């Protein structure tokens with residue numbers, strides 16, 4: 251199958267923080283892959299900006315090293331890389347200082363898309379927006395891309411939104427949640443709204459419950475300082491898991507258009523029930539032969555920050571009242587796996603007499619091995635009567651789509667190209683982010699007020715046993731986390 255790559259308009263992309271970890275690991279290798287795929291026109295230009303003093307030749311060398319280091323082995327051709335880095339420039343700039351800005355202005359060409367990627371700490375967003383405005387770079391052709399974390403509570407998110415709105419219209423602001431750039435997440439919408447099969451059953455009458463799992467095997471690593479002030483709730487639930495929940499639960503938008511989709515997502519967030527503390531389990535991983543405990547990793551023997559959270563969430567609207575959404579995410583778990591599972595109800599009546607329970611289950615795997623599996627019940631082959639078994643109807647993208655699916659564009663690649671195309675569908679709108687914090691804030695505040703202490707869990711396990719018990723009380727079980 252041949253993919254149709256449509257080149258995007260010519261652009262000048264400025265990466266503030268162009269020497270940082272995110273730029274080197276994700277943004278620049280992603281741009282390189284899009285360049286190789288023919289999606290960037292030859293006139294496109296990328297300008298790295300940070301405080302470090304270096305010239306464009308040194309920057310090109312740094313980027314070439316990063317692309318080699320963070321791309322799949324054997325995927326980087328010398329010729330392609332040499333052509334790609336020719337498109338790069340570097341301008342030393344301090345987001346809080348005045349030097350370098352006129353140099354940056356001189357690189358920006360009229361008549362092309364101007365995109366400014368704020369790959370820096372959120373505390374610099376306001377300074378950057380203000381200086382872009384002072385230097386005449388906030389025109390209609392400008393877009394800004396901002397990274398998570400977008401605030402640490404409602405108040406700080408509002409302040410960031412205000413800082414950006416002072417110079418940019420909402421239609422120019424692209425808040426990244428890279429989960430939305432994943433192929434399967436978009437496929438979830440294609441499956442829901444492109445098939446007759448699922449949507450009529452997509453409600454509490456037919457769906458028993460939904461599970462959303464984002465499990466990591468890694469610990470906090472070198473991010474201990476940041477993570478300990480954040481925790482799984484702020485780092486994962488408020489953004490990534492919430493976005494997945496919205497896409498599963500939202501009403502069909504009238505069209506696949508940025509505001510139509512985001513309006514529906516916002517309605518879901520507003521329909522979330524206030525959380526009952528009994529419906530949340532927080533955890534912290536213990537030490538193992540492979541690594542330190544959470545508290546050792548963050549260097550605080552009394553830390554109460556959660557590295558795991560599981561919760562039972564209700565959505566109070568006509569479609570979902572009565573169908574729980576179980577969310578869980580954590581570090582140092584048994585397997586790295588992100589999966590959404592829709593568990594349909596049992597049949598009202600079985601014509602086959604007494605059999606084990608059979609549920610249809612739709613699993614949407616985000617990583618690894620992106621794909622969608624529908625469990626259907628069939629007759630066990632062979633003699634011996636009508637015994638039923640569940641088998642998967644597997645829609646593995648790698649199998650179904652052949653070579654094209656082997657290396658689907660990374661989430662960052664897709665999202666950056668969407669910025670250039672001016673398509674905000676897969677980006678969070680300001681009101682969505684604020685609504686998500688408005689729901690999350692009281693949960694975190696409740697923990698702080700009660701002095702809640704996370705349950706310890708074994709590294710390499712499925713998480714705290716309390717999370718298993720939470721589902722057992724509802725006579726349900728978590729899906730097995732498998733790699």
Ligand code: NAP
Nearest residue numbers: 267268269270271272300301302344345369370371397398
């Ligand atoms: P990082 O490695 O610390 O890099 C920060 C970048 O910002 C560097 O290029 C730094 O270069 C530049 N910088 C710092 N202060 C500056 C200033 N005053 N003016 C201009 N440039 C300045 O951070 P990162 O990991 O790349 O993360 C960047 C942003 O993305 C953060 O908001 C982070 O939360 C977010 N994010 C990162 C990841 C990830 O995987 N790394 C994932 C999701 C979100 P100089 O010091 O030379 O100025």
